[in-house]
Amino acid sequence: METLDLFAMRESYNRQQIMLCFNGPISRSLIEEIGNALRNYLAADHANPSSAMDVFAVYIEMTQNIRHYAKVRNWADQEAGATVVVARNDTDGRYVVSAGNLIETADGEALIASIEELARLDKAQLKARYKEQLRKPREDNSVSGAGLGLIDIARKSSEPLKASLQTVANGRSFISLSAVI
Template sequence: MEPLDLFGMRESYNRQQIMLCFNGPISRSLIEEIGNALRNYLSSENAPASSAMDVFAVYIEMTQNIRHYTRQKDWTDPEAGATVVVARDEQGRYVVSAGNLIESADGERLQAAVQALAGLDKTELKARYKEQLRKPRDEQASSGAGLGLIDIARKASEPLEATLREVDASRSFISLRAVI
């Protein structure tokens, strides 16, 4: 194994204002522990309560979606890993990003859903959310790209971004970014 350049990583994280970074298999208890650490960090930073709640909610939604998806696919730990980053941007806003392996077709559908939501304003997002709430839930259908994604888009201060990077013939890596 190549030696880690922790100082270099630290300097890079500081330049990018990364507050929290995780990479690896993600469990329910780990989501909770990282969530508690995030909540404490935001509290110590005196983040406005509404921003802190939105950042926490977006983090939880993204990580639970990843966990649900990878469990549904019955993937092994290396396949089921997630990369999660919470940072600040140049304007001081919080940026929550999460990524994971995904079957390419599922990734394309998710990316299309994100692009469709990105074209909506706050009023249209609220209407879409209410519409989704009223729809009967099909227990047999995959629950991805629904109410939770719309809720993330509603909390975001700018349109969501999703990028898809091909890994092999059947899988890609999806990255979702929300600015709060």
């Protein structure tokens, strides 16, 4: 195993104002524990209560989506891992919630297209899209949610969502999503 330079990692995290970072298999209980730590960090940081709620909600939505996707795919822990980072920008006081995971490339391309479409909408259009999606009937055999989560993340974000897709191997890619709160 390669020797870790923890000091360099620490310095990098401090420069980037990273409050929380996780990489590995993610379970329901781990999502909850990290969520509790995130709440404590936000409280210690004296975050605006509304912003803190939004940061927490976006973290929960992103991590639950990752867990759900891996579960539906019946992936092993190594494949089902997530990388989650929450950082604070001192210049404007906003928070950046980022998450990434392995995904089938075709699913990733479709998700990137959805994210890019949402990024072009303003707040009023996002609200209308959310209401429209809320009224749509859900398919009985659907393996995913009602499609509200991504729209809700976009609504909570103060900037358009940013996403990228990196091809890995075997028809899979790594998708990264960031929201600025």
